[in-house]
Amino acid sequence: MRDVAIIGVGVTKCGELWDKSLRDLYVEAALKAIRDSGVDRLDSMVVGCMSSGLFVGQEHLAPLLADYLGQCPIPSTRVESACASGGVAMRTGFLEVASGVSDVVLVGAVEKMTDVGGDEATYALATAADQEWEGFSGVTFPGLYAMMAVSHMEQYGTTREQMAAVAVKNHESGSKNPNAQFPIRITIDDVLNSVKVADPLRILDCSPISDGAAAAILCPADVASQLGKKQPVKILGIGHGTDTIALHSRENLAELASAGRAAQKAYEMAGKKPADIDVAEVHDCFTISEIMATEAVGFFEKGKGGPAVEAGESAIGGRIPVNPSGGLKSKGHPVGATGVAQVVEIVEQLCGESGERQVQGARTGLTQNMGGTGASSVVHILEAM
């Protein structure tokens, strides 16, 4: 198996981008990544997207985006794993290069969510849950994560204030990210007093609906410095895990088993442990998700994620800075694009390109991306070469 490196990255702003279509967003991120890398050709493309069918009435994205990027006739593959589509796209791009089938691969991911109304967007997102058991009974994602939050509070004594601390921390970081959808500072009181969505989650516990795209250029690690002009970042480890799609089939609602499994595999492959990680982006689609994710990847013991964020351990400057980009919460959550956007942030952090939100001396980073309530999860461990 060939070692694989990332030699270029690009993202768009996240937000309600009325003047840009899905194809515009993808091409914008892709061109930024190509320019960042300096490569003069692509051998293949991978496209991550959750539901262009329901959001913009367009399937067959892989050739569509190859076409709009002027890259036909190269192979182009679209992958979908709900909100983990970006993470799975990264892993598929890794397979292209690791196998020897392709040398220079563009992994791009995109979601255009604001072309439909709120009800339709909520329906589209709910197709990441089990339609026959969960969707059919009317439950949507804030409701599902609320049940997970209640379970975590009951088992470990996690508080609403601790969840609110995730939002406050991530908006603080996001305020330093020019691409963030909501670069605003907020307080614990703002979160606690914001409008209720699904008890105990308030609107400021939830990530927004976003348009956006992100892209990365992959190549064999041994030619990374010849092929590109950027400092290469090596993909040291990848883990991909699955869990039951319906929440009612899980043994423990307060645990993200797929993320734990994915992290374990990624650490093994990388020969690293949680203490080796200098900076991380994890999947904070709701504030409780970040608490559960930081426990699943081993940054904090089970049940200690809440106190840790409250104590500032995961802030920039803390023991293990989590979501310096602002996370899904402040930066935005174009669902299918998120997994690649996380990788972009970590690559920039490892290359010292993160400006005001730079984590000093970061050499090894981790991303954790998941779909639905964690039925699929992908973890990457990256290191500056």
Added chain:
Amino acid sequence: MRDVAIIGVGVTKCGELWDKSLRDLYVEAALKAIRDSGVDRLDSMVVGCMSSGLFVGQEHLAPLLADYLGQCPIPSTRVESACASGGVAMRTGFLEVASGVSDVVLVGAVEKMTDVGGDEATYALATAADQEWEGFSGVTFPGLYAMMAVSHMEQYGTTREQMAAVAVKNHESGSKNPNAQFPIRITIDDVLNSVKVADPLRILDCSPISDGAAAAILCPADVASQLGKKQPVKILGIGHGTDTIALHSRENLAELASAGRAAQKAYEMAGKKPADIDVAEVHDCFTISEIMATEAVGFFEKGKGGPAVEAGESAIGGRIPVNPSGGLKSKGHPVGATGVAQVVEIVEQLCGESGERQVQGARTGLTQNMGGTGASSVVHILEAM
């Protein structure tokens, strides 16, 4: 790169299968393939499906189907490339094994199309075309392929009778396939006099709307005979090509450039030429598609596909038997599943398991699968080990 073999296959019947859901169909095909191979574990899964979002309101298929097959927590990846989703799933499974990341991989593909009405199904299928240019103006796939047919007739003198000969041949073969949706013999006159859909295409020039699934087990070729109990079939070559998604951007409407490119790559990788192929399954979503596909993969010269089928060259017993399964036309076309179903047919042919429709002495086979009007195309070359 490791060599890859197929060591087990399974398909469901195609049809309007009211008593089976998408997950039922996938699991049925997967269990048949697992049983056929005799393997006692899977390392990862790939799921091919075009639009479960629009057809059954369910995304996030990869973990859903891992869950329903009892395979969590293994990695599971869904890929989409419209009607080439199955072909792209096979290629993605190939990457899993070739890279060394996984040893035993289930590639399964499925589509459940009859849970929605005809208008909704037509809309869902039309999302494989360019929504902003083609879908928006109201054109659907019979209309797009009708334009390609007219262009082929004009450039090469292809006749309606030659197109009808594709349907007659494929229904003759399909009548010997117990899994076929329409195992009925028809005549040239039946086709010519059937109801007009989009001139010059009649209803009997079109493949049906189908439910169905297909699956294959992949593993490294060097351990294929130890791991499985079935005669292994090696994947000698894979080609994957893309073309402009909108028909109006093509240089020549009567040519499938992506299929030509994919075939060229597959032949190069396999060290084979068209004359080495003993049996093939090609993408006959319309009768004109088979004529164009057999030209693109090099079985017949450009413009000679029509006369060749009329002369019986591509019938079972002819020079190069094409679509012995009955093809999409008679066997059925569960869109995302078709690319894997083609591989299943060729594997069974190469193993001498095709009963009444067996192509005698077949050792090397080819599949050609495409999405939309050929914006994506995947070609596999398979050989009995």
